[in-house]
Amino acid sequence: MELLQGSLIQPHDDEYESTRKVYNGMIDKYPSLIAKCKDVADVLHCVNFGREHNLTVAVRSGGHNAGGLGIVDDGLVIDLVEMNGIRVNPDRETVRVEGGCLLQDVDHATQPFGKAVPTGILSTTGISGLTLGGGLGHLSRAYGLAIDSLLEADVVLADGSLITVSETQHSDLFWAIRGGGGNFGIVVSFLFKLHDAGMVQGGPMLWHLEETEEMMRFYQDFILKAPKHIYCYFAFLTVPPVDLFPEALHLKKMCGLVWCNVGNKADSEAALQKFRDFKKPALDYVDSMPYASLQQLFDGLYPTGLQWYWKADFIKELSGEAIQENIQFAKKLPSVHSTVHFYPINGACHDKNNADTAWAYRHANWSQVIVGVDPDPANKDKISSWAKSYWEAIHPHSAGGAYVNFMMEEGQDRVKASYGDNYSRLSQIKTKYDPKNFFHVNQNIKPT
Ligand SMILES: Cc1cc2nc3c(=O)[nH]c(=O)nc-3n(C[C@H](O)[C@H](O)[C@H](O)COP(=O)(O)OP(=O)(O)OC[C@H]3O[C@@H](n4cnc5c(N)ncnc54)[C@H](O)[C@@H]3O)c2cc1C
Structure with missing residues (x-):
């Protein structure tokens, strides 16, 4: 991991105890490595390292997942918490949000314009996990789920490539990440449409x-x-x-x-x-x-x-x-x-x-x-x-x-029930973008 710009935290380090903790105090997991990525290059490096060394990889952004799916025993945690840049484009009424932002970071950046992205009800939640699962909250009836305001995302895939997905680029994957969770890759940046909410x-x-x-x-x-x-x-x-x-x-x-x-x-x-x-x-x-x-x-x-x-x-x-x-x-x-x-x-x-x-x-x-x-x-x-x-x-x-x-970790039947008729299409897209199920610490959609 010598190419990493961010810090690499291991069990013997002083900050290991505090860094391995997530929002839910019931979760008590001991990863071998926690990589605090500084930028997209760090994320690419971690994905390649994890794949080449056959490590189980967890991805953490806000760390709020109650089932503890942002952390894993023994494996590598790719932590995005320091990737929290945001840029509002007032003319286009959009906001570009890095993967490690919390809802409060997004609100902080957008509220001076009297605007918001429809997200949740507690500002300490991570934008990444929330959005990839759907994202429901105070503005859902007015403007839909968080995914309904998503215009584009930059995704690091299991093979170490970086692609942009939208209605016109890799539209199958754009469909899948709008609700399919972290199954398909690591989203390093989101582009959202803004709405009036002063x-x-x-x-x-x-x-x-x-x-x-x-x-x-x-x-x-x-x-x-x-x-x-x-x-x-x-x-x-x-x-x-x-x-x-x-x-x-x-x-x-x-x-x-x-x-x-x-x-x-x-x-x-x-x-x-x-x-x-x-x-x-x-x-x-x-x-x-x-x-x-x-x-x-x-x-x-x-x-x-x-x-x-x-x-x-x-x-x-x-x-x-x-x-x-x-x-x-x-x-x-x-x-x-x-x-x-x-x-x-x-x-x-x-x-x-x-x-x-x-x-x-x-x-x-x-x-x-x-x-x-x-x-x-x-x-x-x-x-x-x-x-x-x-x-x-x-x-x-x-x-x-x-x-x-x-959901906590509740098994495959429950995941299938939650995706209903969309499960088989999700499974096909998983097979195309992550055939070896490299990203499996999540509500897992299995490749066919
Ligand atoms: C107190 C509390 C309040 C909540 N309120 C709401 C709410 O109002 N509305 C709502 O919709 N949900 C809400 N949730 C649920 C929340 O959306 C999920 O817990 C979500 O997983 C949190 O995202 P995170 O980034 O903080 O989680 P993390 O624990 O960091 O990650 C959770 C999952 O997302 C995946 N993931 C995280 N970041 C990425 C990324 N950049 N790319 C790919 N995969 C990634 C991980 O692999 C993991 O499986 C709440 C949860 C809590 C605990």
Whole structure:
């Protein structure tokens, strides 16, 4: 690795312990080498080195993958975290983003122009993993998934070549990386289209858990018909015992909505008022704020190193029976940090069909994630078994697969279910670009 400009970290180095850690404190893996790449040449060098020495290779950008797929035991970690350059082109309304950027880096660069890339809901997540899996969040109903704003990407392939993919160059691979994860190569740079998102009306509105059934029904009717620029995801949570919240609500399990309305303020006010009139919220913190501030609102609650275990499903409809199952498990939220989110994926996400990109669940209306989180490793089993039994109860009411970015390591059947009818085409493209499955530390699509 003498050609590497960045640092190469090995088990005997002082920074090895801190560098091998990822966001999920439950993941405890020991790579042989961690290469902190400085530029594309470093990435090319690492790929060639890994292939020539027959090493298992993991690729890490934001390190947020809950299943720990950005790191690997014994092998080589190609770490992009120092490749975080960004350039906005205001005339073309595009932004060029290097692979190691976090969502907060992208927001920082684009917000001065009143613009944003539609990404997620927590600013510390990596743009690469999020985008390659699809990318859903506050702006999904307005502008679609992150992949729907992707115009071009530079990809380092398993054979050590660098190619640019777009609608007109290697269009098969461009199709596959829009949802197919890190299966096909290492994306060193993305070109995104920008959208208007300066000030938004956003923040949480909460109701008592006993009011869940009527709130969920009302929410379902509302969000399936709401204008695209209105967004709110449904959540179960426990109110943290901190000054920000009224003491009377501390540690109460509640249901609620987190809003992010862009554009027309009158429409937004009307939407908020509908919910306030239907049932007065016990807490109403919705306000005007910059989009970037909304994306950072919950960062402090979820620092690096907590124990995470999550399970997910796509949902078409919240039937009466499904609502009851959800309520039963929401009552048993196992810790203050544990939560459940239903992210709407209708609106602009439905402007494309399942076959248009690798992301195969555009016919669904929500991506649900059941999140067991706790700072204490001693509670690892408690949060995991709650998430597993919750999932077993609600899975029969789901659309089948799950958002790959909300999965742990769950096996091949689950990966296939999540790509549905797109799996065989993905497998053919994998065979063309990575026939030996060099990139397999991911939700793996097997070559044919
Ligand atoms: C707290 C939290 C909040 C989240 N919120 C959202 C959200 O709002 N919306 C959403 O859609 N998802 C969300 N996610 C899920 C997130 O999208 C995935 O965890 C994603 O894998 C994170 O990307 P990363 O770059 O940080 O991950 P990493 O752990 O660095 O990598 C994850 C996977 O992506 C692959 N990969 C990473 N970088 C590259 C690259 N440059 N080229 C090729 N492959 C690469 C890796 O091989 C690995 O398989 C959240 C996750 C967490 C933990």
